[in-house]
Amino acid sequence: MSLSSLVISTPANSAILKYKKQSEGQVCKKSEVNKTVKLPNKTILVCSEYGVGYYNTAYKWTIKQKSKSSTKLAQSEVTLGSTTQSAKVTKIYQNILDSFKPSPEYFKMTVITSPKVNMTKVNEIVSYYENSINFFPVPSNKKITWVFLNETEKDWWLQKSSEIDPSPNPDWWDSGKCQISSTSKCAYGNANTQTPIFYSVVGSSSNWETNDQMISDHESVHVYQMVSWSGTHTNCWIIEGQANAIGMAMSSRKMDMNNYRQAQLRDIQRISSNYKSFSVEDWISAYNKINSDRDFCFKNGAGYSMGMLAVESMYDLYEGKIVDQFLIEFSRSKTFDETLRKYFKISESDFYKNVALYAKSSV
Numbered sequence: 001m002s003l004s005s006l007v008i009s010t011p012a013n014s015a016i017l018k019y020k021k022q023s024e025g026q027v028c029k030k031s032e033v034n035k036t037v038k039l040p041n042k043t044i045l046v047c048s049e050y051g052v053g054y055y056n057t058a059y060k061w062t063i064k065q066k067s068k069s070s071t072k073l074a075q076s077e078v079t080l081g082s083t084t085q086s087a088k089v090t091k092i093y094q095n096i097l098d099s100f101k102p103s104p105e106y107f108k109m110t111v112i113t114s115p116k117v118n119m120t121k122v123n124e125i126v127s128y129y130e131n132s133i134n135f136f137p138v139p140s141n142k143k144i145t146w147v148f149l150n151e152t153e154k155d156w157w158l159q160k161s162s163e164i165d166p167s168p169n170p171d172w173w174d175s176g177k178c179q180i181s182s183t184s185k186c187a188y189g190n191a192n193t194q195t196p197i198f199y200s201v202v203g204s205s206s207n208w209e210t211n212d213q214m215i216s217d218h219e220s221v222h223v224y225q226m227v228s229w230s231g232t233h234t235n236c237w238i239i240e241g242q243a244n245a246i247g248m249a250m251s252s253r254k255m256d257m258n259n260y261r262q263a264q265l266r267d268i269q270r271i272s273s274n275y276k277s278f279s280v281e282d283w284i285s286a287y288n289k290i291n292s293d294r295d296f297c298f299k300n301g302a303g304y305s306m307g308m309l310a311v312e313s314m315y316d317l318y319e320g321k322i323v324d325q326f327l328i329e330f331s332r333s334k335t336f337d338e339t340l341r342k343y344f345k346i347s348e349s350d351f352y353k354n355v356a357l358y359a360k361s362s363v
């Protein structure tokens with residue numbers, strides 16, 4: 001598979017809209033939009049954490065009516081049907097966070113901006129991206145180009161990417177992974193380790209929100225991959241699995257990632273509706289399937305969901321620095337099995353057994 005056919009992108013704002021829990025008597029802040037959400041039995045009012053997106057039906061909502069006599073919808077309490085982050089995940093995130101040390105020199109991106117994009121917003125986003133990227137040891141002499149445009153500049157994007165990008169992606173916008181609108185904040189990269197170029201659409205009415213930390217953290221992992229890997233990986237799940245696992249560990253320093261992580265896990269239903277009752281053997285078959293059928297893997301977002309679990313399972317078992325080194329070396333032409341034997345003294349089939357055990361205990 002050529003590099004140009006691999007595209008990396010963020011799932012962060014295109015598919016998920018989260019709602020802030022309203023406690024009794026609380027009203028939504030002015031910057032938040034009061035939104036109604038239709039549930040099977042009733043309509044509720046919530047404060048929106050994002051100004052864009054749509055209600056993700058994968059979320060389970062539990063509603064407790066605090067007071068029947070109250071007419072204030074704001075007194076409805078909405079909780080997501082999930083628990084807090086487990087101790088196991090907290091330990092994995094800490095292992096990830098401990099494994100990277102930034103370079104002594106601050107890394108800066110090479111920025112290209114379109115004629116119409118809002119420069120104030122671009123500067124703000126660049127500072128978030130650079131902050132995230134500098135979590136990693138990215139040499140300051142490496143060149144990472146980041147192109148910013150707004151939602152109306154498709155023609156400019158087509159022309160600019162054909163001029164500067166050896167692996168241009170002709171599909172607006174990354175084949176529709178981002179819902180392009182005036183409130184979009186999406187990014188994707190060309191996955192070319194020789195000439196890494198990233199693109200961001202900065203919607204003309206978008207605002208950088210606290211939760212967008214996930215976007216800059218997730219994308220910064222791709223930047224790290226582009227500068228530390230020498231090729232790409234044959235397994236479909238590594239790129240997005242690593243970006244999701246490390247990106248979430250980074251974001252967990254500033255926000256609670258549990259609901260977002262749970263939503264990624266629920267997405268495994270696209271692979272199989274009964275994944276929750278998978279045996280270890282079923283999980284091994286599922287990983288074999290996504291490794292052998294790349295199209296199936298990409299179409300069902302398995303890199304993000306099952307990939308995240310596979311990468312987490314490595315950080316669960318091994319020291320973070322060794323996992324990072326393992327993934328770097330695997331990008332350098334050796335087979336997965338050879339690299340596993342060298343670093344972890346296990347075969348590929350034993351590796352997937354470990355992943356399967358971890359996946360089974362995680363969903």
Ligand SMILES: [Zn+2]
Nearest residue numbers: 008009010243
């Ligand atoms: Zn990604």
